[in-house]
Amino acid sequence: MRTCLKASFVVGFNGSAHVLWRDAEVVFSGDTIEFVGHNFPGHVDKTVDYGHALISPGLIDLDALGDLDSGVLTLDNGSKLEMGRLWSEDYLRQGPRESYTDEEERFKYRYAFTHLIRNGITTALPITSMYYRAWAERYDEFASVVDIAGELGIRAYLGPCYMSGMTYVRQDRSLDQFWDEPRGLSGLEQALRFFRDFDGAHGCLVRGMLAPDRIETCTPQLLARTAAASAELKAPVRLHCCQSVYEFETVEKLRHATPLGWLEQLGLLTPRAILPHGIYISGHPGVSNKSDHDWRRLTGSGVTIAHCPAVFARTGEALDSFGKYRAAGINMGLGTDTWPPDLLHNMQLGLYMARVVEGGAAQTAMADLYNAATLGGAKALGRDDLGRLAAGAQADIVVFDLKAPHLGPFFDPLKNLLVAGRGTDCRASYIGGRSVMEDFEVCGIDMHALQDQANRQFEKLMASHQSRAFGNPPPERLFHPVFPWAS
Structure with missing residues (x-):
């Protein structure tokens, strides 16, 4: 027809x-x-x-919200070290567990994909949080995600997230890393099995990607094997990188290189790499390494930065600067990462934040953000047909x-x-x-039924914070309204 x-x-x-x-x-x-x-x-x-x-x-969302967004729970609820957003040392000792049933895990993707479509997004690389999981994602659950994507008709790049470690909070409220490398390598094997089984499913609507979780939660062996697999399969690799001072300093301490320097050593700085969020690189005022080496790595490697301005603006952070990155020839894409899963919202905030950071309107135009949500995303995926x-x-x-x-x-x-x-x-x-x-x-x-179930499931997620926070405080002590409840 x-x-x-x-x-x-x-x-x-x-x-x-x-x-x-x-x-x-x-x-x-x-x-x-x-x-x-x-x-x-x-x-x-x-x-x-x-x-x-x-x-x-x-629109192409390179870091698409694939969850019932838990990130919004950090809004004005105090330190995330105290609210169960990260694992406490006590929780880690007791043994992490799943907050959702398998059916609820599937539902969160149905909910997320529906809202991505509702917001004009046609290609999505979903991202979900691992802190309320027993560990990372599994082959079997992602096999069902393939069917949800095919049913709804969204174009999705999928792959179960895998990791070798998890950041947790010690009793003295400092952060540390817990490691389980065999589990990470098993996760990579599941991801490779998934890629081979489902890349091209539903008439090529579903494509595979490799999705190691965060650079600071991966070991050298895990990322080296990821680099080799990406080269063999010609698979995109999305790896959250350069997104916090803690990450930057932790990687330098553990790997004796900046995050980008370490990726370069491992062979992961290639045009197949999609890096949310690319903010904290050497030379940034917030990190200890003041060299310009990372900037040279970014401009010479062909990697894509998946820019997600909304989630960082909430905590007073911003890319420095969108116009500078674009003018240097770095491929820029956009992602939602948080609720709302709205790339127009991120284009607006991205434009405004860029102009505040840049001190004027000359460096970043509306067209630049729209291009990032369309042509930039397509280039990241090696697709001149999107x-x-x-x-x-x-x-x-x-x-x-x-x-x-x-x-x-x-x-x-x-x-x-x-x-x-x-x-x-x-x-x-x-x-x-x-x-x-x-x-x-x-x-x-049925949007009303979908929302009713999401509300019920989100209450369960909020309640799960109690077990991860120090002292197991009840939810009413963890989550605070904008104004106190009237007595």
Whole structure:
């Protein structure tokens, strides 16, 4: 079937950059775009006219929230060392355990993927937290995640997270590392088995990736084997890196190199590497190593930085600076990482934070953030058929409605969306030519029932903090409202 989508605006691609079409159309057949522009000359079987709307390439989330986000629980609840966000030494001694059942683990992905689609994201590399797990993720649970992705129709790069260690809080409230290398190597073997079994599943909607957890929770052997596997399989590797002062100083102490220097030694600084978040590198004012060596590594390696501005802005941190990284030729992608799973929100915050850090508006433009969410993400994955609307590209297409009152007086489709829009202004989504959302509703999903279950499950997650915190305080002592409850 050949389908024609029409709208008052279309973001097309001219072979090198995005361009804006007025009163244009996008035509696709099967999973492939055939035409972008005016007056398609051939026959079409179906036409959908969205009116005052923007047809956009689907957004690519390189660090996609795949969870019921536990990160929001750190908001104004005091030190995470006291609230069970990290394992206490007592909890580690007793033996970590799962907070969710297998069914609840599956549900969190269904919930997360639904909301990613709802927010205009068509390609996702999901990330979940390990602190409420007994250890890392497993082959069998991710086999079911493949089926959820296929059912909902989201394009997903999947692989169970694996790690050799976990950061925990000692009795004196200092941080330390607990290690279990055999468990880490077993996790890598499960990840490789998963890649070989499921890379290309659901008509290549699901692709494999390697997902070691955090650089400070991995041993040299685990990352060396990951590097070799990535080279053999041509698999992307996403590794959280350069995201805290603690991580930077811990890696320097343990490995006698900066995080980026260590990755370079291991052969992991390649164009297949996707690194959230790339903030704390040598030369940053917050770290002890003041050299410019890491900057040279970033600019010469071809790695991608997955920029997630919202989650860091909450704690007063920011990349220094988006415009500087982009101008140096570093490939920049975007990620959500936290609730809301909204890349428009992250484009807005990313723009504003960049201009505050840079002291003006000259270095970072709106187009730079939009490019990161589309072309930058596609480049990170080695995909010149994603992140653009052009003949031959995958029919990953989203439609943003432009009629909502919160957008204000209309003056420019992308500027209105980036100033006042929300991901949930997405009205329709097509992934690989399949309609997965229409009229703001994700196909086959009862949103009220989904939210009711999420609320119940999140209460269980909050209650689990008690066992991980020192002294097992009840949840009402761990989580505080913005204002005290009236008596």
